[in-house]
Amino acid sequence: MPPQRRARRSLLGLVVVILVGVALNLVGVLVAPGSTFAEKSDALLPKLGLDLEGGTQIILRAQTADNRAPTADQLAQSVTIIRQRAAAGGSPDAQISTQGGQFINVSLPGVPSQATINSVRESARMDFRPVLVASAASASSAGATDAPYTPPASLGNTPTASPTDGSDLAQVTPYLQDLYTNYDCGAKNDPGKAPAGEPLVTCSDDGSAKYLLGPVEVPGTDISGATAGLATTSQGATTGEWVVNLTFNGKGTTEFATISQRLVNLTGSQNQFAIVLDGRVISAPTMNSAITNGKAQISGSFTEQSSKQLADQLKFGALPINFSVQSQNTISATLGSSQLTAGLLAGLIGLILIFAYALVQYRLLGFVIFASLGVSAVLTFIVLDFLSWREGYRLSLAGVTGIIVSIGITADSFIVYFERIRDELREGRSLEGAVETGWRRARRTVLASDAVNLLAAGVLFVLAVGDVQGFALTLGLSTVIDVVVVMLFSHPILQLLARRPFFADGHRFSGLDPRALGAVYRGRGQFRAPAVAARSAGEAQRRQTIAERKAAEQGTKGRD
Numbered sequence: 001m002p003p004q005r006r007a008r009r010s011l012l013g014l015v016v017v018i019l020v021g022v023a024l025n026l027v028g029v030l031v032a033p034g035s036t037f038a039e040k041s042d043a044l045l046p047k048l049g050l051d052l053e054g055g056t057q058i059i060l061r062a063q064t065a066d067n068r069a070p071t072a073d074q075l076a077q078s079v080t081i082i083r084q085r086a087a088a089g090g091s092p093d094a095q096i097s098t099q100g101g102q103f104i105n106v107s108l109p110g111v112p113s114q115a116t117i118n119s120v121r122e123s124a125r126m127d128f129r130p131v132l133v134a135s136a137a138s139a140s141s142a143g144a145t146d147a148p149y150t151p152p153a154s155l156g157n158t159p160t161a162s163p164t165d166g167s168d169l170a171q172v173t174p175y176l177q178d179l180y181t182n183y184d185c186g187a188k189n190d191p192g193k194a195p196a197g198e199p200l201v202t203c204s205d206d207g208s209a210k211y212l213l214g215p216v217e218v219p220g221t222d223i224s225g226a227t228a229g230l231a232t233t234s235q236g237a238t239t240g241e242w243v244v245n246l247t248f249n250g251k252g253t254t255e256f257a258t259i260s261q262r263l264v265n266l267t268g269s270q271n272q273f274a275i276v277l278d279g280r281v282i283s284a285p286t287m288n289s290a291i292t293n294g295k296a297q298i299s300g301s302f303t304e305q306s307s308k309q310l311a312d313q314l315k316f317g318a319l320p321i322n323f324s325v326q327s328q329n330t331i332s333a334t335l336g337s338s339q340l341t342a343g344l345l346a347g348l349i350g351l352i353l354i355f356a357y358a359l360v361q362y363r364l365l366g367f368v369i370f371a372s373l374g375v376s377a378v379l380t381f382i383v384l385d386f387l388s389w390r391e392g393y394r395l396s397l398a399g400v401t402g403i404i405v406s407i408g409i410t411a412d413s414f415i416v417y418f419e420r421i422r423d424e425l426r427e428g429r430s431l432e433g434a435v436e437t438g439w440r441r442a443r444r445t446v447l448a449s450d451a452v453n454l455l456a457a458g459v460l461f462v463l464a465v466g467d468v469q470g471f472a473l474t475l476g477l478s479t480v481i482d483v484v485v486v487m488l489f490s491h492p493i494l495q496l497l498a499r500r501p502f503f504a505d506g507h508r509f510s511g512l513d514p515r516a517l518g519a520v521y522r523g524r525g526q527f528r529a530p531a532v533a534a535r536s537a538g539e540a541q542r543r544q545t546i547a548e549r550k551a552a553e554q555g556t557k558g559r560d
Helices: 003-031 037-044 072-088 114-121 174-182 250-263 304-316 337-391 397-426 431-463 467-497 534-542 546-559
Strands: 055-063 095-099 103-109 126-136 200-203 209-213 223-232 238-248 273-277 280-283 295-302 322-331
Touching: 003 337, 003 431, 003 467, 055 072, 055 114, 072 095, 072 103, 072 114, 072 304, 103 114, 103 322, 114 304, 114 322, 126 250, 174 200, 174 209, 200 280, 209 273, 209 280, 223 295, 223 304, 238 250, 238 304, 250 273, 280 295, 295 304, 337 397, 337 467, 397 431, 397 467, 431 467
Parallel strands: none
Antiparallel strands: 055 103, 055 322, 095 103, 126 209, 126 273, 200 209, 223 238, 238 295, 273 280
16 A cells, blocks of 8 residues: 555544544543533543642541541551542542541542542441341331430340241340330441441431331441442343442352351341441342342342442441541632643643744754644643543543653653654665655554653553552553554655655755755755755764664775
C-alpha cells in the first residue's frame, strides 16, 4: 500500500477515535443528574479535585467497646478501608488522615453523594446469625422516638440448659423474651454494639420486622468477595431484582455448609438465617437447601446503587472499630482557582517556548509539532472528561502537573523522529525515503522511551495514594496518548508533506533543506559531497554523529 494511502487511513482512524470519544462524553451529559441542559452541562468538563474546588469534611471519632483509646494499627486499618470505600464511591483522591490519636479526618472533593458519605461513616460489620423468633413490628412502634426498653433486673438471663447449637431455643431466657416482646423498632436502639457470642434482639433495616437472633455463627471477615448484580432464574433469565452475591473463604465455606445443613431441617422462623449489617437485619432468607459451595446471595429491596454500595462495603471489609460522626462541614478549596490558573499559565509558557524552539530549529516543520500537541491536548481532554463522569475521577493540581510534564515527553518524541529524518537526508535519500526509513528507526526509540515513562507512572500509581496517584495517572495517560498521536497523526502528516514540492524540494524554510544539513541534492534521489562555503561544511561536520565521525576518521586513515 502506498505511504500516502496509509497516511490517509491513519488520519481517518484518528478522526474516528476522536468522534467516538466525543460521543461517549455526550452520553455522560445525557445520563448526568438534572432535568435541563444547563444542569447537565457540568458533565462536559472534567471535575476538579479537593485542592481546586473544595468539598465535604467529615471528622470521625473512634469508639471502642471498653472505652479505651484505639491502637495505631486500628486507626491505620480504618484509614485504608475508608480510602478504598471512598474510591469505590467516586472519590479516589479523597484526603484521609488520622488526627489526635482518636479521630479520622475525611475530606471528599466536590459534592459527594449521600451513598458515598454513608459508606465512609458506617462500620459495615456483617454477621450471619440464626433466627430464633421473628414477627412483624407493631404499627405503634414504627416511627417512635422513645428511649430503648430495658427489662426488669429481676428477670433471669441465664439459660436453664446449655444450648446445643445456635438455633437452640433454650437460650431464650425470660429476660430476652421480655426484651423481644417490648422491643420498639422506632426507639433509639444501638444493636451494632451487641457482643458476637450472645443472642441479639434487633429489627430489620426498614423497621418492619423484629427478630430474636442466636449468636454469630459466621463472621463477616470470612467473606472473600462480594459483587452486585441482577438475580437470575434457573433458566438464566434475569428477574430485574438487584442482589448481592457473596463468596466465602475456606473457613467460611465450611462453617456455612454446617449451619445450612442444620437449618434446612428446621421449620418456621428457625429455618431462617439472618444477614445482619451493623446490628440490623438486611435480609433473613429461608434455608431451602444446604449451601456447600461457599456462595450465597443477599436479596431484598435493593436498588442498583444500594446493592453496589453494600457489595463495596463487604468487599473492603468492616472497620475494626466503631466511629461516631463528630462533625460534617463544607470546606473551601485548599488552593483555589488561582493555583489552577498559575498551573495552566505555566503550561502555556512551556508550549510557547517549545513552539519557539521548534520554529528556530525546524522552521515550518515546527508547525507539525504544534499541531501534534494540539491533537494530544484534545485526546487528553476527552479521556479525562470520560473518566470524570464514568469513574468519578477528579483533576487535582498534581494531575495538572503530570499533564505539563508530559508536554516535554511528547516534544521529545517529535525531536527524535525529525532528527532521524535529517540523518537519512544527509545519507543521500530523498525526502519520501527519509521519512519511511527514519520512521522505522525512530519508532523503536520512541516506543522504548514511552515504555520507560509508562512503567514509572504505573509503579508510582500502584505504590502511592492521593494526589500523587493523580500525578501518576495523568502522566501515564499522556504517555499513551503520545504514542497514539505520533503513530496516527505526526508520521502520517509527514508522509503527506513529503509529496509537497515545498518540502520535497528542500525549501530553506521547510526545515529539511539538504544543503543546510550538509548534503546537496542532484536529482533522482542522489546526493554528492557539498562543494559549498566553509560555513555549510562546518555545520555539516558539527551535525555528524559520533559513529559518522569515527567512520570518516577511519576512511581518512585508510586513504593515507
